[in-house]
Amino acid sequence: MSNVYSVPRNPSVDMTDSTVVDGFDQRSWDMVGSLNLSLQLPTGAVLIELAEQGRDEIVVCTADLGRPTQVINFGKRYPHRYFNFGIAERNMIGAAAGLATTGFVPFVSNYSFFLALMGAENIRNDIAYPNLKVRLIGTHSGLAMGFYGTSHHCNEDIGLLRAIAGLTVMAPCDANAIRSALAATLDHDGPIYFRVGRGREPVVYDSPPDFRIGGSNRLREGTDATVFAIGNLVKASLEAHDILAKEGIGLGVVDMYSIRPIDEAAILAAAGTQRVVFSAEEHNITSGFGSAVAEVLTRHGAATRLVRIGVPDQYSVLGPPTHLYRHYGLDGEGVARTVREALRGPSASGGT
Amino acid sequence: MIRRETVKLTDICGSGHYGSAFSMAELIASLYYEFLHVDPKQPRWADRDRFTMGKGHAAIGLYPVLADLGFFTWDELYTYTRLGSPFGDHPDMRKVKGADFSSGSIGHNLSVSVGMALGLRAKGSPARVVCMMGDGEQAEGQVWEAAMSAAHYGLDSLVGIVDINKVGSDGQVSDSMNNEPLDDKWRAFGWEVLRLDGHDYNAIGDALDRALNGGRGRPTVLLADTIAGKGVSFMEGTWQWHLGFLGPTDRDRALAEIEGASI
Incomplete structure (x- = not known):
């Protein structure tokens, strides 16, 4: 019998954080075990790699979702370049805009339904209208949250954001696609929204694919x-x-x-x-x-x-x-x- | 000068936020002529102090100062609101030299200023960030998200100013949505609070000197009690002149009152 702890180990998750240890029921799991299942959401790992290659301009912003959106490791590695704004998405988007004006490239990592739906007007006025180099990563898009219900579904983000002039909208479909997407577009001089999943998506690419704005x-x-x-x-x-x-x-x-x-x-x-x-x-x-x-x-x-x-x-x-x-x-x-x-x-x- | 030019720009455009521009005139003048480190020859100088307009609709009161300092010419400014002009009712950072951020949607710019202060601190810059807000703007929830985060991150290079002119589009702010006591609210959010007369140059100078040269580990807010439409008797304290237009006779009447004063 398998459980969330026996599926392939997610290298981005520190399993020693888990409170589910020997002696727990085989079927028990906690937040850490849940994150272990999100193998296709490597944002934090990719950004660490890019930062290690000398991309000092990368900073990460989140709204109390650094763990579920898998950027927490960037924060552990670069605490002074990681900004958690608590559950305050609109403030986070505005602050990311401010950070961008000082020369940083903020990667905003948050659930798509809060980032794109709640934040649409802030994205438009503070990120896209001033054409700032900000990367918005909307995770858990579509129906990925299943039984959490409509508040946690995101079937409208493309429609909303596609109407915002100057905003590039992309959808890398698995971990290797995300890996390519974040790296290949790093120097794009404008804002980009990446629509991604929860990290439990089926694998499409065995290795990082070709990825360019306007491509397929x-x-x-x-x-x-x-x-x-x-x-x-x-x-x-x-x-x-x-x-x-x-x-x-x-x-x-x-x-x-x-x-x-x-x-x-x-x-x-x-x-x-x-x-x-x-x-x-x-x-x-x-x-x-x-x-x-x-x-x-x-x-x-x-x-x-x-x-x-x-x-x-x-x-x-x-x-x-x-x-x-x-x-x-x-x-x-x-x-x-x-x-x-x-x-x-x-x-x-x-x-x- | 600010008030006179505001009247002139309104004359060009046919509509203007007189009340909001006049209430902050002394605050803007003190900031730009006494405190902010800016260089009109290098509008994008990395270590310049930043100024953001939460109450972007009062940009008509900011543009004349930027013109006077030499960020752009008066002739450029006098294209105000004409088709294709860089100068609209709300400031656009991509078009207006000296405008540090675009605004127009109330409640956004304190968040932007928090990000600026975080970024500047991370880069080791001595630059400071000042955000001018309206008192009606205090009803926006995002202001308090930003206030909380500024205190959380100990941003003592960040200064908020609330131009408490007490009126908005629908009338008295206290009737639309009472926000007082603002002192207690900002203090509770972890800010140093200075309440002052926003038309008293000495009080403004003392407050800005303290706020901008802080180093106390937390942000400071100036709660500036002001008078909407200050400087023109028939506008003072009225909500009706939050937005409006003056015909030639009334314009000259307003200008005569303004010229009698110093700004």
Whole structure:
């Protein structure tokens, strides 16, 4: 029988902090054990590496979430470059702006639903409008918090932040993608929002992938249709590719990690040869990544049909995340089903 | 000078926050002519003292001082609010030389100032940070988040000023949302509190001298009791002139009163 202490050890978590020791029930776990499961959220480790390479400008800000968002180790290593503002997100965003004016590059690490939703106006006025070099890392996005409920879901951050001029929005989908994302964009002279998960995401990349603002990674070829995916839906789409391949359907899969600016050429290449393409995201289908894909298609007058896969325009039911993904058709089977039905004809399609 | 130019700028624009600019005129003058270390030739000098406008709508009272000091020319300033001008009702740090931060959304800039003070301290800079707030602004919860964090981090290079002119868009601040006793609130949040007459140069000088040369391990706030519209008799103490416009005759009447005084 396995428990949270016997899964692969997360090198970023100091397991000696745990109070669950010999003599506890096999199934018991505490905060430390929980963090051990978040293997795909290496923010702190990456920032320590960059700092060790001489990037003295890196500082970290959080709002009482340094442990859950995995930046606590940066604070232990560089206590004078780590600022915890308590549960006061708007103050944290403003202070990060102030720090940026003095030459530091603040990495703000916090839950996406508080950082992006509560902080949207502060991000706009204090970070984006003055075009400050601040990195906002919104974690636990989408439905990652499952049964915590709607207050802890974040299906609106892309829609909100995509409307803020000057703000780059990206979604690295696993640990290696985050590793690439933070390093590759370090010198970008403007603000960036990184939409990431809880750290329990399935692995897509075996090593740090190519990552650039406005780029994308084509992961599978397929002649019948293409799915443009972000976040957890990248892995789900890869699984759908395998499922559909057995049925003779060729599904191309592209990791569209750069939401804004978006890789128009990648979208138009598929739109030019395929009669239906798909967007896939763990976000409200209204105003999200799929809407960004739709804007590209309409701007260029593409005749291709777009089917948006995502969370319907409503508040999610409760449940463990994997159950929610299955419920909303956001797992491999769900993506395969939507693709299969759409290829059969518009009238049979579940999404639009 | 500040009040005269505020009237002139309002004349260009057709609308202005007279009340808020006039109430802080002595505070701004004392800061820029006596205390702040700034260099108009190097507006981005790393070790300059910073000044942020929590009450950004009173920028019309700040611009004339920056022009007078030479950050930009009077002719540039007189493009105020015209299409494409750098100078709007609220300051834009990317367009206005000498403006250390953009503002307009009430309650943000003390947080920004906290970040500035943290960053400057981490870099070993002697620079100090002053944030001018309104008394209506004290209703913003974020102000108190910022106040708490400034005390937590022992930011004695940070000075807050609250221009207590007692009026806002909807009338008396105490009617919209009473914030007094402010002394007790700021003290409870860990700040050194100095309450003073915000139109008395000697009192302002003493308070700023103490606040800016502190080293007491905690931030200081100046609670400056002021009069909205100070300097123009028919505006003084009224909420009606928080925002407005003067026709030519009234403008000249206001200017005559202002020219009789020193600022």
